[in-house]
Amino acid sequence: MKILNFGSCNIDYVYSLDHIVVPGETEMSDALNIFPGGKGLNQSIALARAGAKVYHAGVVGSDSKILTDILSESGVDLSYLKKLDVKNGHAIIQVNKDGENSIFLYPGSNNMISEEYIDCVLENFREGDILLLQNEINNISYIVREAYKKNMCIILNPSPFNEKISEVDFNHLSYIILNEVEAEAITGKSCPKESLSFIKNKYPKLKIMLTLGKNGCIYSDGETEVHQDIFRVNAVDTTAAGDTFTGYFIKGIADGEDIKTVLETSSMASAIAVSRKGAAPSVPEREEVIKALSAKQK
Ligand code: RIB
Numbered sequence: 001m002k003i004l005n006f007g008s009c010n011i012d013y014v015y016s017l018d019h020i021v022v023p024g025e026t027e028m029s030d031a032l033n034i035f036p037g038g039k040g041l042n043q044s045i046a047l048a049r050a051g052a053k054v055y056h057a058g059v060v061g062s063d064s065k066i067l068t069d070i071l072s073e074s075g076v077d078l079s080y081l082k083k084l085d086v087k088n089g090h091a092i093i094q095v096n097k098d099g100e101n102s103i104f105l106y107p108g109s110n111n112m113i114s115e116e117y118i119d120c121v122l123e124n125f126r127e128g129d130i131l132l133l134q135n136e137i138n139n140i141s142y143i144v145r146e147a148y149k150k151n152m153c154i155i156l157n158p159s160p161f162n163e164k165i166s167e168v169d170f171n172h173l174s175y176i177i178l179n180e181v182e183a184e185a186i187t188g189k190s191c192p193k194e195s196l197s198f199i200k201n202k203y204p205k206l207k208i209m210l211t212l213g214k215n216g217c218i219y220s221d222g223e224t225e226v227h228q229d230i231f232r233v234n235a236v237d238t239t240a241a242g243d244t245f246t247g248y249f250i251k252g253i254a255d256g257e258d259i260k261t262v263l264e265t266s267s268m269a270s271a272i273a274v275s276r277k278g279a280a281p282s283v284p285e286r287e288e289v290i291k292a293l294s295a296k297q298k
Helices: 040-051 066-073 115-122 140-149 164-168 180-187 192-202 239-255 259-274 286-297
Strands: 004-008 008-014 030-035 057-060 079-085 090-095 102-107 130-133 154-155 174-179 207-211 218-221 227-228
Touching: 004 040, 004 115, 008 066, 008 115, 030 040, 030 066, 040 057, 040 066, 040 239, 040 259, 040 286, 057 066, 066 239, 102 286, 130 239, 140 154, 140 164, 154 207, 174 180, 174 239, 180 192, 180 207, 192 218, 207 239, 218 259, 239 259, 259 286
Parallel strands: 004 057, 004 130, 008 090, 057 079, 130 154, 154 174, 174 207
Antiparallel strands: 008 030, 090 102, 207 218, 218 227
């Protein structure tokens, strides 16, 4: 079984500020750091650092060396990555003194995924292989349709949420990994428990991984429902916490681990990411996560 992540790669411009700028305000930042990021790239790195063999597909621009370097160094397979002579996608990220962030994106190369290119990539995958998608590239509904025809196991992280998500047929998905904000946008329910019931009733075969920020997470697949608390840490930068969780979660389910173990490992990996600056660079290696978990159990 192979794992393909078809997703974005961004150059993250991270500004450290006292507070997130409000409309009409000008604020001086304390620092600028440039990190590799993008939900696609972060999740591929999390999968690789969790120990999975992952193929990353997507389009990068001429300024993408910082991105391809970290992907290769982390062991991600770039055989299907396409490079164009255009500007790479980037993110402008404000991080306040409590580690909270606010992000806007310039899509650039991430919006240049053609149907022809998608067909070429998918030719290399077959029934039972895992396909992971987020919502930072164009043409995700086409990718889902074509992968479904091949009976791939499709996992969607509908992040960031926008109207493009409504074009995706959720009946074609095996798993959805979402946070409470995305759940509310999809279901119209502000209470996470109600969102969960709504998705379960509408798509009974869909396995749901709902993350709840400080309140932990809930996994539900119709038969099993498991809750996991967060591991408390000193939050430095929450960027990529969700991406880290997603990568570790997929590695766990791909290996057929029991769901309680998967949730514990993913939550610990995510907690470690929150305690560090940056997106991709903050994703921990598996040994570190296992060590931190055994220290907790002592
Ligand atoms: O999930 C975090 C990511 O969101 C950042 O790395 C940034 O690029 C944005 O896409």
